[in-house]
Amino acid sequence: MSILGSLDWNDIFIVPFFTDPSLSTGIAAGAGGIVVLGALAVMVLLTVKGWWKPLWSNWITTLDHKKIGVIYIVLALIMLIRGVLEAVVMRAQQVSPAPGFLSVEHHAELFSTHGTIMIFFVAMPFLTGVINVVMPLQIGARDMEFPFMNAVSLWLSIGGAALVMASLVVGHFETGGWTAYPPYTGIKLSPNEGVDYWIWSLGLTSVGSTLSGINFLVTIYKQRAPGMKLFDMSIFAWATLCTAILMIFAMMPLTVASLMLALDRQAGFHFFTATQGGNMMNFANMFWLFGHPEVYILILPAFGVFSEVIPTFSGKKIYGYTSLVWATIAIAVLSFTVWVHHFFTMGQTAHLNAIFGIATMTIGVPTGVKVFNWMLTMWRGKLRFSTAMLFSTGFIFTFVIGGITGVMLANPTIDFATHNSLFLVAHFHNMLIPGLLFGMFAAVNYWFPLCFGFRLDEKWGRRSFWLWMIGFYGAFMPLYAIGLMGAPRRMAFFTEPAYFPWLVIAMLGALCVLAGLTAQIIQVWVSVKNRESLMVPAGDPWDGRGIEWSLGCPVPEYDFSTIPAMTSREPWVDAKEAGKRVMDPTEFVDIHLPKPTGMPFLVGLVATLFAFAMIFQMWLIAAVGFVAMWVLVLIRSYDTDWEETVTAEELREGYEAHKRVVESTPQIRLDDEFTTKNRGLIMETQV
Numbered sequence: 001m002s003i004l005g006s007l008d009w010n011d012i013f014i015v016p017f018f019t020d021p022s023l024s025t026g027i028a029a030g031a032g033g034i035v036v037l038g039a040l041a042v043m044v045l046l047t048v049k050g051w052w053k054p055l056w057s058n059w060i061t062t063l064d065h066k067k068i069g070v071i072y073i074v075l076a077l078i079m080l081i082r083g084v085l086e087a088v089v090m091r092a093q094q095v096s097p098a099p100g101f102l103s104v105e106h107h108a109e110l111f112s113t114h115g116t117i118m119i120f121f122v123a124m125p126f127l128t129g130v131i132n133v134v135m136p137l138q139i140g141a142r143d144m145e146f147p148f149m150n151a152v153s154l155w156l157s158i159g160g161a162a163l164v165m166a167s168l169v170v171g172h173f174e175t176g177g178w179t180a181y182p183p184y185t186g187i188k189l190s191p192n193e194g195v196d197y198w199i200w201s202l203g204l205t206s207v208g209s210t211l212s213g214i215n216f217l218v219t220i221y222k223q224r225a226p227g228m229k230l231f232d233m234s235i236f237a238w239a240t241l242c243t244a245i246l247m248i249f250a251m252m253p254l255t256v257a258s259l260m261l262a263l264d265r266q267a268g269f270h271f272f273t274a275t276q277g278g279n280m281m282n283f284a285n286m287f288w289l290f291g292h293p294e295v296y297i298l299i300l301p302a303f304g305v306f307s308e309v310i311p312t313f314s315g316k317k318i319y320g321y322t323s324l325v326w327a328t329i330a331i332a333v334l335s336f337t338v339w340v341h342h343f344f345t346m347g348q349t350a351h352l353n354a355i356f357g358i359a360t361m362t363i364g365v366p367t368g369v370k371v372f373n374w375m376l377t378m379w380r381g382k383l384r385f386s387t388a389m390l391f392s393t394g395f396i397f398t399f400v401i402g403g404i405t406g407v408m409l410a411n412p413t414i415d416f417a418t419h420n421s422l423f424l425v426a427h428f429h430n431m432l433i434p435g436l437l438f439g440m441f442a443a444v445n446y447w448f449p450l451c452f453g454f455r456l457d458e459k460w461g462r463r464s465f466w467l468w469m470i471g472f473y474g475a476f477m478p479l480y481a482i483g484l485m486g487a488p489r490r491m492a493f494f495t496e497p498a499y500f501p502w503l504v505i506a507m508l509g510a511l512c513v514l515a516g517l518t519a520q521i522i523q524v525w526v527s528v529k530n531r532e533s534l535m536v537p538a539g540d541p542w543d544g545r546g547i548e549w550s551l552g553c554p555v556p557e558y559d560f561s562t563i564p565a566m567t568s569r570e571p572w573v574d575a576k577e578a579g580k581r582v583m584d585p586t587e588f589v590d591i592h593l594p595k596p597t598g599m600p601f602l603v604g605l606v607a608t609l610f611a612f613a614m615i616f617q618m619w620l621i622a623a624v625g626f627v628a629m630w631v632l633v634l635i636r637s638y639d640t641d642w643e644e645t646v647t648a649e650e651l652r653e654g655y656e657a658h659k660r661v662v663e664s665t666p667q668i669r670l671d672d673e674f675t676t677k678n679r680g681l682i683m684e685t686q687v
């Protein structure tokens, strides 16, 4: 066997187009071409602008939680562009006269990559990024408990995403959907490297997420500002805590299931082959033992975001803090008790189905509690519809519809009629687009100034909201209808004329979503261009409530010059009500920050090399990569010179500088919040 394993000429992205020219292979070649040219263009840009060095020293080697968070979010946005484009191609395929312009395999690859990407490389990095930026700032910490491991998680996730991108250029992705059920994904029915791409890209990122979960949890336990009790934490921090626990316990079944699949495929095991004593249901159970908690990993952080944005833009304290916390905990616990609802039809008894159906419906209760909490927070508030608030209110409205269809599906008898239909596809997009993406968009619009010092453009932000909102309804309401009419999911094409008008609407909706995404890109572009007038150096541009807003924007690398005194649940609001514009400092002491290091990047790089080699069965390279990974970790373990000191004096200067900025910033009225008069620190009560 050659050193290049199973890799051969036909795996290079343009070759199939020349051997079998068609629109389908042309699109595949074009997609591969975009990846290659895009990568080249980025490299040329970096070289021409001389940005390699700053990129390396400011970003790639960083251990700063805020920058790591930003990189995660950038990753999520890049992958979101691919995911949405794939969705548009699928929609175009289904409105084309049968059999459409894509080969059946190509369409299957598209829904598989779309689903895999959206869940693992959009949703997960997005929420991990937002947590990274915000959570330490909200609990009064200076960084994660394990900054090095945090960066390793990041580079493992990027490595996983890079593999999915590589599958456009070298070889194929799998065709078995994001769930990759055997026996279809076994070596007999899926002999090419596609499933291995799925296994190893998920392998990298699931290890990354497990480590992130551990990091978040320990950070919350150990790094809270002195005096901050658990029940003093922000709701977002609570959401992070519950998410972290879910990440720790839920990612592992996935890692194990996918590694077992790898053993089945490459080492002749038979965990999942019924004819050899294995059982496919072991995969289904393990996958969903991960998969259902996973949807709460996706949704809880967004719930946390809404619980921060809605009070701020309603000018009121969150309604029912304690009930919100308990609802979050209840959802986290219950999320481990419902996984069977993903395969009601796969042969267990009616009794078992009934139990899991009831458990599923139970989750509606704490979720309903939350919806009422948000609505009661807005009740009689003075609402201001910033982009972040629009996404939050759009979420409540839309999410409730998705929730109702979820309770319908929780009923096994209904599920028997609707499972594997487009009704289900409509349902989960109805949960995930508002319940995940809108939350993350709200988070970016809300917290962006903390990282970059300026606000995002509101006009384009609002446009993006309306396009996403209308686009969502257009793209997915029709799927409920044709799903009930019997349209199955994952179909390459439809020949039933009654579906056609609905599919056209869905296509237009998807285009509208694409326009929304474009509006967001324009929003960032316009904001960067006008950043001078959007600067909010004094911090707190929205009259916010969390202690993250007591800092200037952008937040300095060390976050807090002195750790805030936690006198209540909302010390920043108390300070403002007492007429203060900066929080009183506690004690200035020397602090230690971890030095930047290229090691996490290298670990990610060799891990990715290892995974790539495993995909193409290049055993020698795989072995080298695997060993190199651990050698790097070992070298790092013996590194004693990894901290740098920020002196108490520097911190005091930082504090004084911030105070001067705040004092020289004129106070404005809340009505001028979205104008260029907003340089930070709106104090309505003072005007």
Ligand code: HEM
Residues within 6 Å of the ligand: 084, 087, 088, 090, 091, 111, 112, 114, 115, 116, 118, 119, 122, 123, 176, 177, 178, 179, 425, 429, 432, 433, 436, 437, 475, 488, 489, 490, 491, 510, 513
């Ligand atoms: C942005 C607009 C989006 C559009 C237009 C869209 C469209 C689609 C389409 C057409 C399918 C295939 C349905 C079928 O089985 O026939 C699909 C599947 C899927 N989508 Fe989306 N989607 C979007 C966003 C998202 C988001 C944000 C997520 C998750 C965070 C997501 C997750 C999935 C998953 C998991 C599947 C199932 C893949 C499979 O069958 O294995 N999608 N989507």
Ligand SMILES: [Cu+2]
Residues within 6 Å of the ligand: 291, 292, 295, 338, 339, 341, 342
């Ligand atoms: Cu579920």
